Amino acid sequence: MDPISDMLIRIKNSQAVLHPTVNVPFSRLKFALAKILEKENFLGLVEKKGKGLSRYIKIHLKYQDKQPVIHGLKRISRPGQRIYASRNQLRPIKQGYGLVVLSTSLGLMADKEARQKGVGGEILCEIW
Secondary structure: OOHHHHHHHHHHHHHHOOOOEEEEEOOHHHHHHHHHHHHOOOEEEEEEEOOHHHOEEEEEEOEEOOEEOOOOEEEOOEOOEOOEEOHHHOOOOHHHOOEEEEEEOOEEEEHHHHHHHOOOEEEEEEEO
């Protein structure tokens, strides 16, 4: 299974039953994605835990009035079908309330930052 999809589904399922935290197996890509979501206020604190092969990411979930902050998420580019966008094709999602995460030559970044830097890349997911 796709590791990024697995991480997003774990977050979605944990928020559906109002869990305070969720643990995800560690990878640098998933950690960078979680840090972007933390920076954009979709998640609470994101921490690396464990050592060696037993490393994992502990994600503290955010809620407002007992409702998850993340209302929806969608995996765009998959291992079987990669989706790319140039800097001219990047548009705000959900009238600016959503977030598109891109994998660019400068690393993982949100769509706003990619538009500022003038780079495009592979669209990993949309969060709103």
